[in-house]
Amino acid sequence: MHYLIPASDPSYSFQATPFGECCIAFSNDGICSLTFPEDRESGMMDLKRRFSETTFKQNDDKAARLVRQIFEDGKNPTLNPIGTDFQLSIWNALQQIPAGETTTYVKIAEAIGRPKAVRAVGTAIGANPIGFLIPCHRVIRSDGSLGGFRWGLECKKAILEWEKK
DNA sequence: ATAAAGGCCACCC
């Protein structure tokens, strides 16, 4: 199978958001990464680990425009998520959840036709490369508790609160 | 080829 790697003008930057500073990475093919790391060093490490063959160039201007579009204008720029077929099907299902609503890991598993793969669904959601835009924060446990979040439960809670309005 | 590690769940206590 063929994966679209961020080859054409790969860029990155750190930008302020309503949920703390984000690390955003993109190319002419779209956004390939949007994370909310503890600090810039771990943000860079994460990029390095996931895109070991790509060297990103810092581009604060373009990133600032993107971040404004995302968090102020509510626009949804082109995405370029990279993963296995299983992961892509799940990340696609996440994008069908309307803003302000939540669903459960079980329902996502059912939505992709793999009702038994709930555990793997949780793992794949945890591997979501494009936070916020691929709304992994809208998935909670079937018992109503919040479940996990890669960048801390406080962040998950904050985004959900923010989306209620 | 195999093991270990997950943002889970149902079921028990």
Next chain:
DNA sequence: GGGTGGCCTTTAT
């Protein structure tokens, strides 16, 4: 509240 076994994918041996 906490612990166990089962489930499935991914990553590291």
